[in-house]
Amino acid sequence: MDNMIPIKVNGKEYRVKSGQTVMHALDGLGYKIPRLCYHPKLSIEGACRVCIVEIKGLKNYAASCSYPVSANMEITTNSRELRQARRDIVELILDNHPQDCHTCDRDGICELQRLAYAMGIRKRYFEGERKQYAIDTSSASVVRDPNKCVLCGRCVRLCSEIQKVNALGYAHRGFKTVVMPAFNKPFSESVCTTCGQCINVCPTAAFVEKNNTRELFEMLDDPDTVKIAQVAPSVRAAIGESFNLEPGHAMHSEIVASLKKLGFDYVFDTQFSADLTIMEEASEFLERLEGNGPLPMITSCSSAWMKYVEQFYPEFIPNISSCKSPMSMMGTLVKTYFAEKLKVKPANILSAAFMCCTAKKYEAARPELAVNGSRSVDIVLTTRELAWMIKSAGIDFLNAKGEDFDAPLGLSSGAGTIFGATGGVMEAAIRTAYFLYSGETLLDIELNELRGLKGIKESRIKIHDKEIRVAVAHGLGNSSDLLETVKKDPGRYHFIEIMGCPGGCIGGGGQPYATANSIPLDEDCLLKRAEALYGLDRKKTIRRSHDNPDIQRIYKEYLGRPLSKLSHQLLHTHYKEKTPHGIIWKGAVE
């Protein structure tokens, strides 16, 4: 089908590949038809009608995103009538949208704003009633503001097609059409896994993270607390984008310096606790492998994934590693080990986490993760929130350098760094499990089969006589597919890594918005962010978690050994089945 066919665009003759849409054909010819609901990773909706073109022989305009190109087609992309129609369509969207751009979370980085400008809407002709809905702030992670929704349906498609969560759907008709969770229940009571990918694909601010910046500024003003921050690997790989850098710059020292300027006393690295997670998780895996089961063991670092498994695959809960996430391990150590070191009461410590993730806000509030009755992580902010705080506090981020993470919870191996990219946890775990199992050091430590953006990746690793079969999935939809495979073939894998977001943490729901020249979930951007982490790993002399001297020290000084009683008490947790609205409790059927 991929033969070349002649078409005419605005009277000019071209040859294009057949079997593609008009939009794709035009994209390849140097045109960029305005668009809104279209997203290359999602199914074709054809809803916004912004991308209309004229095709000779058709009575009506065609949506170029869905109409297939065919031989001898004559397309008009730019006529007076077409410009007016596109303009009027965008005005209609704008007329039913709050007019609060300059106080909106997405001011300056909003697709609708850009589109309205490009379409030349300087005047309103059709203004009338505007929708009025309550803003749903019930979720710890994601705020849903239907007033700003333009009904492009990207979030609905993303949540069902890429994440297979189906937390969102349309309700009502006509002007009253609205996107909402099942039964219009509060978002917190829905199946939403809080992954925040809806925020990433939303062209406006109909979904944003629960903003905790003001709260944190107030906490920082408290003179009586020791202020401790931790920073996730992926934050450093992406925050530069918020300061107009191309993706792919690792900005750890700028972040540490900025956090110190914001008023933090200690800045620790979540990569340290990632190393710790590896020590515990690799040990747990070997214990299960040696007969205690159950296998396959599945990672537990991703908060959205944990909620997903509790809701949709409770039968896999015994397979989930009991390790807390690196963020929660760090929070726990800050409030125990480090508090004891400082001789400060845990209550007088502010434990803040800067994450690429919105689900971590939800995780931090899980009651089972509390330490001695209080939260191990008091507040979680996303990369976007951090960038805004830095700007707001008047810090010159790009020139704030020269500081490193603080001891004793700041030194990390390359294994902890690559946690942020899909496959990274598995790669890091194998580097250590190999050593723990065989007593030998894995030399060829870059496991390329586990890197990259393929939905499900598989590999086999030989440790002496033993062949370990592993799999990696990222994005909840791929994860669901992988679990279905495991259901049919339970012995297929020994160890599985799952990350809730496409690309892993680097594609988290709290990462900087796509800029004017990029698209959300852009693979190129994800790969560049991942490369920033792999680059850091390559530069490190310590690339295996068990080689991290500070890790060795904390076991010697405090925890004893991996899976010790104290480790279990502080670094491990449990999960249980959840049945929010839209889930039928399996026990209820019988």
Next chain:
Amino acid sequence: MYKEYSIIICSGTSCQKGVPGELTEIARQVLLKHGLDQKTKISLSGCLGMCSKGPVMIINPGYTIYGKVDAGNIGKIIENHIVHKKEVTEHVIHEDHLFNRFYSIFGDMDFFGKQMRIALRNCGIIDPDDIDDYLSVRGYEALARVLTDYTPAQVIEQVKLSGLRGRGGAGFPTGIKWELTAREKEPVKYVICNADEGDPGAFMDRSAVEGDPHTIIEGMIIGGYAVGAKNGIVYIRAEYPLAIKRLERAIASARKEGLLGDNILDTQFCFDIEIRLGAGAFVCGEETALIQSIEGFRGMPRPRPPYPSVKGLFGKPTLINNVETWANIPVIILDGAEWFSSIGTEKSKGTKVFALAGSIKNTGLIEVPMGTTLREIIFDVGGGIPEGRKFKAVQTGGPSGGCLVESDLDTRIDYESLAAAGSMMGSGGMIVLDEGACMVNIARYFLEFAQNESCGKCTPCREGTKRMLEILTRITEGNGMDGDIEKLERLGRMIQKASLCGLGQSAPNPVLSTIAKFRSEYEEHVIDRKCRAAVCTRMLTYEINGKCVGCTACVKVCPTRAVSGVKMNVHVIDQSKCIKCGACYEVCKFKAISKQ
């Protein structure tokens, strides 16, 4: 067993509005009393189309049609007609004898004279719950012929030759649709009957299914054979309980007779039908939305292409036809494509069913050959406008169609002519308006319907019709602004050309066509703040004239105390307080209140 007499009682939804089964029971009692119960067959039929004269009963021999039958008079009518062999003339609608040929079955009566019933050929005549009744009017003969004598390609050829076009409204050539579906190589295909009728005032599909469900089933089996599908689905709205019940029974009895299921009529062909209920969304009549609905999703249209014939239900090639289209199929096979194509106009063959409503004497269901003029439909079949009022316009095509005026009355009914005149065929709603109708208000009514039924997916339809509705609302409330008519036209044209599905593309039609034909009426509303039909109440002024006797009735009903006056003296209305509710106008017995 041979019966000497037969009584057919219409049991369409409209005629059954009393106590269901009551008339049948009384008839049975009367017959029992006279010892005639063994000699008489009582059956229920579907809609005869004479809804304005219902409930309707036919007694044989004689094929006498009685109208306005009720519990009080049915006994007397039966006794007189059967026992005393005397017709009860005051209830006889007409006494013409029926011919054998179904399509001219009712001879030269006024109501039926210009009709030609093909799709509705059995409606009102056979008992829809009795498969034997259907078999006795050559039911399933077309199917038998197709399965034994025709290849699938030959069936499609016949449908193509007949010139039949989709009766759902768009008029796509049915044979080509069949051919496109047949051409696909997929082993699994579907055949769907679209019975999701939702236009306000339309009941063509409901009556057809209620009156003759087997015709639809037979048509669908033939369709399945032609395109190579084994699965049929009737998508019908849940608000049609009687139609659903009859269809269920018909499917069950067809299965029992070996007409559905495996090895139909002992051939290799297997086909079965299931019913899916729609929740009553207008947009689910659009084929892609209908498919989504059957698949269990929210009924929202998806972009075409791919067309359902290539990628339809569950991604498989799917043939979707409307109820009326299916009902034509057995006739085309039985009497031949050549005969069928001899009826109608050059490009529109056969007949079309319309639901006549509005300001017209014979409201009801009619079927006329294509090419019949609007004038013939309204004034001959429909009996004209009641109470000597003057014809103003006729709205065809429901919320998707447009208004036609006096000068369009000689337009011949076919897809192209109606479109050229500024309206459309649509699925068959036809609303007649007299001089008492306000065209702006009519347009507003249809647009409100379209806006409420918009699925909300595409911007032009969801947001655009809302803005048009706002503009129309302010015009009818006397707040129209300079430039409003032009805005309606600008938005309307954009919505027509940019919307995703047929609902949106046709939603502005009632507005644009009334602007085209009644622009001055719009301008009067906007500029003069006047509604000449005195329908837009917000613009009216209620005044008390010299006929007032001072009875104070109006004072008592006025909710805002705008009326005042001394008893036995002429009253006055304080215009600043009047909210134009019309309560005083309604209550005044002396015509002393004028509105203008």
